[in-house]
Amino acid sequence: MENDLIKYLSQHTVLSEDMIRIISERSVIRSFKKGTLLLKEGDPVNECFLVLKGCIRSYMIIEGQEKSIEFFIEEQSVSPGNYGTDIPSEYYLECIEDTIVCAATPEMESEMFGIYPEIESECRKIGEKMIADYQASYTNYKISSAEERYLNLMKHRPELIQRVPQYQLASYLGITPESLSRIRKRVAKKL
């Protein structure tokens, strides 16, 4: 898994081989079984993650019902809401597959950034990319009908359709499982 981390850092940063070695030596790589909850509503939010293998779902429980918010797969970073603050989590994070992550805490980050400012600089750039991705997802969600959202998902994140249970995908798309099933049939006919 250290190799996956090195691959990620080489592809997503301009860090030197030395810097990449330093990060991978100091990184905490952790494995979790499918079904593990990494974070619960009310927990302090002390860790962020980079998914090396598997899939993490973030969700909330609203009036007793799970609402899937986001899915994070290989090479995506999970910076949970309220990370690094004193405010408890509003979200749950669940491994919906056997999952391996690289985990960091604000203390680890701040120690490493203090010694190696170039690593912080790359993290700033990755953060900017994440802001742009969030903006794009939010915008797409707002301007699309349920069917368009499903077509977007097929186009931009087809792996989620294979890997995520249908009822979780439905709540992610803001629709009922029955609507998702109707949309899938309609789309299949058109293809």
Added chain:
Amino acid sequence: MENDLIKYLSQHTVLSEDMIRIISERSVIRSFKKGTLLLKEGDPVNECFLVLKGCIRSYMIIEGQEKSIEFFIEEQSVSPGNYGTDIPSEYYLECIEDTIVCAATPEMESEMFGIYPEIESECRKIGEKMIADYQASYTNYKISSAEERYLNLMKHRPELIQRVPQYQLASYLGITPESLSRIRKRVAKKL
């Protein structure tokens, strides 16, 4: 307006007085009349902004119709989609009030960060806060009905209800102006 910038930097960063002076001396402060377009679909995205006074709306044109995506007021930063990349803008940015901004380009940022890494460090932290804010807005949008979205807006951004034209607010909430009008009447009765 330089004073507003200094106030923002003192409140949102832990930069020293010296650093704040350096930024405010190098900053480009620009004024625009209400109605000015700062960015159009297809333009290169060369600038990001911090709003010192006024209100900027981002929108897209979908099948001939304006869809309002976001509103940025005092002390909010506008990092337009595709900023700092070669990809042209998909968004419009319009000043919907007389507006004063502090503007930056990737070149200005990179020069300043090269000399003063502590400024980049603060920008990374502001970026993390922006990611958290986007996550929260996106989540709220997904889990709420139109009426709940309006109530959320009343609670968290009441100034928008006063400052933004109703038809723009309606498309921001993902509803028609007629639905917004009905929701307002319903909510007014309950209060």
